[in-house]
Amino acid sequence: MNAIRVEALIGLLALAAIAALFLLQPALIDRIAFILDDLLVSKTTSSSFEERNMWTRTAWEAFVSSWGLGIGVGSSRASNFWVALASNTGLLGVVLYGGFVLACYVRRRPKRDGQAAALLTAGRWALLPGFAIGILIGTSPDFGSLTGMTMGVMLAAGRSRYETSPAVIESDRSDHSTEQSEISIA
Amino acid sequence: MKAFSAIQIGGRILTLVLIILLVHAPDDAPLIIAIQGTVSLVAGFVSVWLLHRDGILIWSRPSARDIFEEIKEGSAIFLSTTAIGIYVNLTPVILGFLAGPVAVGQFALADRIRQAAQSVLQPVSTALFPRISRLVASDPRSAAPLLKISGIGLVVISTGITGALWVLAPQFVVLIGGQQFAAAAEVLRWLAFLPVVMSFSTFLGLQILLPNKRTKAFNTILVSGGILSLVIIAPLIKTFGPEGAAMTLLIVEGFVSLSMVIYVLKTGYFRGIGIRASRPHRPDPARRPCRLSFSLFSGSGAAGLRSGRAGPHRPVLLRRPVRIVGGGAAGPDGRPDFHPPADRGGAPVAAHPSRARAGGEPPERSAARTAAGAALHLSPRLHRQHSAHAASVRGADSRRARARDRRAMAPLAPSTQNISQLAYLAISVMTTLTASVGLRSARVRAVVPRAILAGCLVTVGTGLLDYASNFVPLDVVLDAFRTATLCASGGRRGSGRAAGRRPDAGSVCLRQHLRRASGAAVFRTPRLSGLRSDAPSLAARLRRLAVFAIMSSSSAAYVGLGVFLASVGLEWIWRVMRFDQTR
Numbered sequence: 001m002n003a004i005r006v007e008a009l010i011g012l013l014a015l016a017a018i019a020a021l022f023l024l025q026p027a028l029i030d031r032i033a034f035i036l037d038d039l040l041v042s043k044t045t046s047s048s049f050e051e052r053n054m055w056t057r058t059a060w061e062a063f064v065s066s067w068g069l070g071i072g073v074g075s076s077r078a079s080n081f082w083v084a085l086a087s088n089t090g091l092l093g094v095v096l097y098g099g100f101v102l103a104c105y106v107r108r109r110p111k112r113d114g115q116a117a118a119l120l121t122a123g124r125w126a127l128l129p130g131f132a133i134g135i136l137i138g139t140s141p142d143f144g145s146l147t148g149m150t151m152g153v154m155l156a157a158g159r160s161r162y163e164t165s166p167a168v169i170e171s172d173r174s175d176h177s178t179e180q181s182e183i184s185i186a
Numbered sequence: 187m188k189a190f191s192a193i194q195i196g197g198r199i200l201t202l203v204l205i206i207l208l209v210h211a212p213d214d215a216p217l218i219i220a221i222q223g224t225v226s227l228v229a230g231f232v233s234v235w236l237l238h239r240d241g242i243l244i245w246s247r248p249s250a251r252d253i254f255e256e257i258k259e260g261s262a263i264f265l266s267t268t269a270i271g272i273y274v275n276l277t278p279v280i281l282g283f284l285a286g287p288v289a290v291g292q293f294a295l296a297d298r299i300r301q302a303a304q305s306v307l308q309p310v311s312t313a314l315f316p317r318i319s320r321l322v323a324s325d326p327r328s329a330a331p332l333l334k335i336s337g338i339g340l341v342v343i344s345t346g347i348t349g350a351l352w353v354l355a356p357q358f359v360v361l362i363g364g365q366q367f368a369a370a371a372e373v374l375r376w377l378a379f380l381p382v383v384m385s386f387s388t389f390l391g392l393q394i395l396l397p398n399k400r401t402k403a404f405n406t407i408l409v410s411g412g413i414l415s416l417v418i419i420a421p422l423i424k425t426f427g428p429e430g431a432a433m434t435l436l437i438v439e440g441f442v443s444l445s446m447v448i449y450v451l452k453t454g455y456f457r458g459i460g461i462r463a464s465r466p467h468r469p470d471p472a473r474r475p476c477r478l479s480f481s482l483f484s485g486s487g488a489a490g491l492r493s494g495r496a497g498p499h500r501p502v503l504l505r506r507p508v509r510i511v512g513g514g515a516a517g518p519d520g521r522p523d524f525h526p527p528a529d530r531g532g533a534p535v536a537a538h539p540s541r542a543r544a545g546g547e548p549p550e551r552s553a554a555r556t557a558a559g560a561a562l563h564l565s566p567r568l569h570r571q572h573s574a575h576a577a578s579v580r581g582a583d584s585r586r587a588r589a590r591d592r593r594a595m596a597p598l599a600p601s602t603q604n605i606s607q608l609a610y611l612a613i614s615v616m617t618t619l620t621a622s623v624g625l626r627s628a629r630v631r632a633v634v635p636r637a638i639l640a641g642c643l644v645t646v647g648t649g650l651l652d653y654a655s656n657f658v659p660l661d662v663v664l665d666a667f668r669t670a671t672l673c674a675s676g677g678r679r680g681s682g683r684a685a686g687r688r689p690d691a692g693s694v695c696l697r698q699h700l701r702r703a704s705g706a707a708v709f710r711t712p713r714l715s716g717l718r719s720d721a722p723s724l725a726a727r728l729r730r731l732a733v734f735a736i737m738s739s740s741s742a743a744y745v746g747l748g749v750f751l752a753s754v755g756l757e758w759i760w761r762v763m764r765f766d767q768t769r
Contacts, residue, residue: 007758074607088607115628125753132749136742140607146641148614152621153634 052079052137059087066090073141081131081138088141097143101127104151107158116157123154189236197229262401269408273415273438280419281431289428295363296374296432303347304381307340307388315392322397337389344385351378353605376432383436386443390450403449411442 022029059078062071063086070090078084086094105124109117130147204221208214237243248256278297282290314336321329351358355374359367395404415438422430625631655664 011758072604073611074601074604113628115631119631119634125757128753129746129750133742133746136745140610142607142610142614145614145617148618149621149638152618152623153625153631155618155622156625157631 055079055139056083059083063087063090077139079137079139081134081141081143084138085141093141097141101151104154104158107154107160110157110159113157119153119157123150123157126150190233193229193233193236197225201225262405263396265405266401266408269405269412272412273419273435277415277419277431277435281423281428284420284423285427285431289423289431292367292370292373293428293431295359295367296370296377296428299358299362299374300351300377300380303351304344304384306347307343307381307385318393319397322394333393336393340385340389341382344381348378348380348382351375351381353609370428373428373432376429376436379436380439383439383443387439387446390443390446394450395446400449400453404446407442407445407449410445411438414438414441 056078059076059080060083062076063083066087068086068091070086070088070093073088076084076087078087082094085097089097107120109120111117127147127150130144134143201222204225205218208221209217234243238245278290278293281293314332318329318332318336321332352375355378356368356371359371359374363370391404391407395401415434418437419431419434422433424430426433625634651660652664655661
């Protein structure tokens with residue numbers, strides 16, 4: 001039995017277990033629904049939501065009133081990463097950052113390097129939750145070190161659309177091994 | 187080696203302890219010298235005794251010829267030390283003579299702070315110098331990698347020191363010297379450039395010229411620097427006071443470093459040992475956006491930092507107001523006008539209502555607005571105390587009107603918020619660039635999962651510490667490390683916004699997808715070459731995410747968790763459908 005089949009079996013069993021739990025304990029549904037309502041649906045009436053909404057609105061106004069040029073890094077705060085980016089760095093910053101993210105996503109997987117391909121795929125998926133959270137609570141145009149590192153890994157691991165040679169550079173390997181030995185001696 | 191390190195470190199600690207215990211008043215100044223001297227003497231005796239005991243140091247009576255040879259060989263260093271002394275030690279003396287003790291106090295404080303920050307580099311030079319000297323003498327080609335690493339390391343670290351000193355100069359000066367020394371901040375800002383400038387002379391002088399027996403060139407450069415110092419120091423101090431002394435040091439150190447760079451490049455030393463200035467060009471159009479973004483980002487930051495407060499006595503270089511000149515004509519009516527935040531009830535910036543009308547705008551007004559826009563974009567923050575104007579200096583305006591415009595121009599200065607955000611963004615951008623360049627090698631990439639795990643653990647640890655400060659008095663220690671993450675919640679305790687929760691969640695997501703993408707089943711370890719998994723299973727990660735979600739009062743954490751689970755499910759379906767070729 002291959003790994004995918006094992007996973008499918010585990011997934012189905014988990015779903016069945018959850019369904020059985022809800023059937024045996026119907027009160028759980030109400031409880032979970034209450035929590036979700038309190039945290040997600042009723043959130044729009046909370047003071048936190050209003051405050052954050054005000055940040056986003058003000059930042060967007062700053063973006064618009066600066067004719068789409070932005071008002072400088074650190075000059076405004078929002079509750080949405082993209083609005084914060086727009087208000088801080090302007091349309092130019094949004095286009096450049098968006099283009100950069102896109103460039104990371106359109107990198108091609110190297111065919112002969114499984115490790116690099118795995119890293120590229122992992123990066124593509126792993127950025128999604130961060131993007132979602134950023135849209136909800138991203139206060140500044142700083143995308144964060146971890147997102148940066150993930151995108152850096154994707155750039156390093158993937159191949160350019162125009163590149164024909166594999167991303168792994170043999171000379172780099174040898175350089176690195178030399179450097180490592182020197183460091184350890186020093 | 188461990189014993190000697192222990193003696194050195196122990197000696198420093200003992201000195202510190204004795205000074206704290208015994209020195210209480212200004213009259214105790216001689217006691218400080220006595221403590222430092224005695225401890226150094228004792229440490230030296232113990233070190234010599236250890237060397238003798240281990241048979242490393244064997245005493246033999248030197249002949250007169252041996253002594254002469256040693257002095258002759260070492261005289262080059264003595265000469266260079268004397269030359270350095272001219273422009274380092276004589277500067278405060280000449281400053282005191284020409285500008286008085288107050289100026290000396292300001293300069294001395296600023297220079298002390300600079301030296302303290304720069305001392306971070308000392309251990310690097312001390313540790314590497316003997317080994318590089320030996321390698322350069324015995325096998326120059328094998329010294330090349332170490333030279334490369336140490337050179338880049340020195341420049342990178344010293345650039346960081348320079349940046350920190352420049353940005354935080356006012357805070358450092360007030361913290362160490364008190365409010366009465368606030369004026370020394372400007373002196374420190376000049377001296378702040380010394381670490382990065384001196385890193386070149388330290389690297390080239392100590393690690394290349396001296397080990398290669400180029401002492402004549404080394405001494406010539408330093409003596410020339412000393413003479414240059416004597417020529418320019420008086421007029422600069424007379425004109426600028428203590429800042430002139432700092433300028434002198436900067437100019438002389440710049441001259442020394444530049445001379446060494448030119449000398450080493452001209453002699454072709456790097457080519458001779460196989461160090462290339464750059465790697466062969468490998469065209470990669472996909473990296474162009476990265477380079478362009480970085481260039482624009484760093485350019486914007488530099489433009490913002492260049493600006494500063496201007497005043498009648500501060501018309502020079504770094505404190506000149508940023509002035510963006512448009513190509514068209516614009517009178518007072520056509521000039522884009524921006525108001526300080528205070529006038530807008532705290533809102534960051536807005537165009538003047540009379541200029542906010544769209545449509546039917548004459549071209550010259552558009553040009554002026556473009557200039558204003560450039561100023562807005564290039565400066566982190568336009569508004570501090572005054573309105574800022576972007577004005578055209580050519581066109582239909584009269585000379586008087588243009589002069590009035592220039593007078594009305596207010597300086598553009600970054601606030602601490604701009605600087606801190608710029609610093610955070612810089613860290614992220616640098617991380618991205620470092621990862622994209624440094625991880626091109628498969629061997630290096632193999633450590634990525636472990637690095638993520640380490641970062642994840644540190645973030646979890648700091649997050650828990652932060653949360654624990656709600657119950658345990660840890661604020662005294664933690665306050666120094668708190669960042670804007672906590673400030674965002676208004677510094678409230680019990681808000682549940684544990685620092686670092688989001689990065690940790692990101693780490694977990696990346697690790698999970700990495701396991702999956704590398705062909706591993708949910709509960710099994712990846713077997714792909716080079717990717718070792720030492721992280722807990724998906725279940726353990728979900729537990730950890732759940733703990734952080736419970737600690738959080740933010741619904742975004744739940745949404746993030748949901749998106750993460752959804753992405754895991756989607757990725758699984760993707761693989762089942764055999765879209766993914768890595769399986």
